[in-house]
Amino acid sequence: MRNRFDGVPVFVEVVEAGGFAKAAERLALTRSAVGKSIARLEERLGVRLFHRTTRTQNLTEDGQQYYERCLRAMEELRAGESLLESGRRDVVGRLRVSMPVLFGRYCVAPVLLAFAREHPQLELDLSFSDRQVDLIADGVDLAVRNGVLGNGAGLQARRITSQRKVLCAAPAYLAAKGAPDEIADLAAHDTLLYWRADHGQAWQLPDASGKLIDVSVTSRLRFDDLEAIANAAVDGMGLAWVPHWLIRDELLAGSLVALWANRPSASMECYAVWPATQYLPLRSRLAIDALVSELPKRVEA
Secondary structure (H helix, E strand, C coil): CCCCCCHHHHHHHHHHCCEEEEEEHHHHHCCCHHHHHHHHHHHHHHHCCCEEEECCCEEEHHHHHHHHHHHHHHHHHHHHHHHHHHHCCCCCCEEEEECCCCHHHHHHHHHHHHHHHHCCCCEEEEEEEECCCCCCCCCCCEEEEEECCCCCCCEEEEEEEEEEEEEECCHHHHHCCCCCCCCHHHHHCCEEEEEECCEECCCECCCCCCCCEEEEECCCEECCCCCHHHHHHCCCCCCCEEEEHHHHHHHHHCCEEEECCCCCCEEEEEEEEECCCCCHHHHHHHHHHHHHHHHHHHHHH
């Protein structure tokens, strides 16, 4: 006899993924298997859960009501898992984490790999992308994000650390062009600009009073990769405004010089973000704790 709850997890996955094909990918099933599972569920319930077209699947009124009840039931299941987890310290299961490419590679990943080393039953999936992923649609458990957070409906966040930004240049460049004393002097300098989505990132620099202001920088040299900017700065191509952690070794080696080091500097906040839930799995909770504890040491050293 078939279990009365067969097809429910597939149904919820289809709704949250936004379609049969995406749900099939996330569940490691064929699209046909997902469709048959939904069809069996509809037959058993005696209602149509989706309005289907060749491209989309939208919930019917019955489907929406059933989905809301399924969410409540699954939340209770997660609560039960959380209660069981709270009685032990074994970290088990799969944790899917998204992070920016460079910051993830040099700062976040080492912390999470050390965490995985401490918990051999943990499955860790790390995804590196500067695109802001949709945590719910993409099936991501945890994301590390830099900068100002948006509205983030359905998400929760915790501040992890801040990244100090540094104005810098190579000694050879400064010997040839001189060092700027104030913001107005930047107009006479070559600058290396971070550029994405057809616009550049404003630099936050101190004015004469020490107040940080947004400075619109123009440049003939534009990059969508911070490491390429740092490399160009080392090669003497111009002034760069980059995170301190990225050029720490170059500053120590003397291949880059920090400018205005005695003035206020801007920082970029870093957050852990996850889908809102009443009961956060132990693996996610402890991974966030590890990031809060260890990531500042890698960023601020």
